Amino acid sequence: MAWMLSKISSFIVVYVLIGNSMGYAEDLWKKYKVKAESYGQTERVFIDNKYIQTYKEHSGLWMNMGHGQSMERIAEKYGTTREEIIAVNEIKNPEQKVFFNARYFIPFSDDYLEKLESMGIKRHHRDVPHGEFIWPMVGSSITQKWGVRSVFGTIHSGVDMAAPIGTTVVAAGDGIILHSGFEGGYGYTVVIQHQGTLITRYAHLSQTILKKGDKVKRGQLIAFSGNTGQSTGAHLHFEIRQNDVSLDPESFLSEFKETMKEYVHFSEDQLQMIRNNQS
Numbered sequence: 496m497a498w499m500l501s502k503i504s505s506f507i508v509v510y511v512l513i514g515n516s517m518g519y520a521e522d523l524w525k526k527y528k529v530k531a532e533s534y535g536q537t538e539r540v541f542i543d544n545k546y547i548q549t550y551k552e553h554s555g556l557w558m559n560m561g562h563g564q565s566m567e568r569i570a571e572k573y574g575t576t577r578e579e580i581i582a583v584n585e586i587k588n589p590e591q592k593v594f595f596n597a598r599y600f601i602p603f604s605d606d607y608l609e610k611l612e613s614m615g616i617k618r619h620h621r622d623v624p625h626g627e628f629i630w631p632m633v634g635s636s637i638t639q640k641w642g643v644r645s646v647f648g649t650i651h652s653g654v655d656m657a658a659p660i661g662t663t664v665v666a667a668g669d670g671i672i673l674h675s676g677f678e679g680g681y682g683y684t685v686v687i688q689h690q691g692t693l694i695t696r697y698a699h700l701s702q703t704i705l706k707k708g709d710k711v712k713r714g715q716l717i718a719f720s721g722n723t724g725q726s727t728g729a730h731l732h733f734e735i736r737q738n739d740v741s742l743d744p745e746s747f748l749s750e751f752k753e754t755m756k757e758y759v760h761f762s763e764d765q766l767q768m769i770r771n772n773q774s
């Protein structure tokens with residue numbers, strides 16, 4: 496109940512702020528887009544998928560291991576060593592020989608990676624201007640827009656993208672995990688802190704992968720999509736917030752909607768103007 500009340504009041508606050516800033520944010524975007532594009536500096540961003548994922552500078556795979564499975568055998572299969580599995584996963588007991596019932600990151604050897612690549616299994620990439628956001632989900636389309644009033648009278652604080660349960664969800668930008676776990680009506684949720692007071696939220700997940708305080712890179716796997724919390728179908732709910740005010744992700748993504756090529760950009764000037772507009 497307390498959660499509901501705080502949710503309702505935050506929606507009212509969001510609505511009031513959005514009402515004033517929506518048109519302004521769009522104007523800002525148009526005004527600064529040209530400038531942003533002229534920055535020109537791009538970075539090659541690799542996007543994790545079902546087959547190759549990254550964690551702490553390693554390429555590998557997150558796996559749910561059963562209790563008592565041999566570490567040695569799994570290590571051999573992926574060309575790595577038991578010691579490396581222990582190191583990457585920060586397993587406290589270096590003598591441990593078997594997995595416990597939990598999720599582990601299994602790093603691949605270079606040979607194993609090459610073998611995958613020779614089979615055409617690789618991470619796709621795109622060149623993205625420095626500091627810009629990428630879509631958190633590949634090949635998805637928006638099924639519910641931001642700012643729409645629901646049957647409950649609440650204002651939608653993000654965009655929804657329908658996707659089968661278990662679809663990979665990646666970090667939209669570099670940052671630090673602020674929250675990774677259950678969050679009321681959002682269900683299993685990841686929140687990433689980016690530059691300044693900018694955060695992204697990924698909700699209704701089936702599984703979160705990382706833990707609070709972990710550093711993430713653009714394109715890095717953070718979770719699998721699901722249907723948890725107040726959700727009426729399998730989808731990802733994606734939010735961008737500045738100073739806890741929700742912004743329309745789509746107004747920053749309009750040109751490249753529905754492909755993996757979309758990205759969001761907030762230049763430092765733009766962030767400053769958004770901040771000023773709110774005070």
Ligand SMILES: [Zn+2]
Nearest residue numbers: 653654655732
């Ligand atoms: Zn939603």
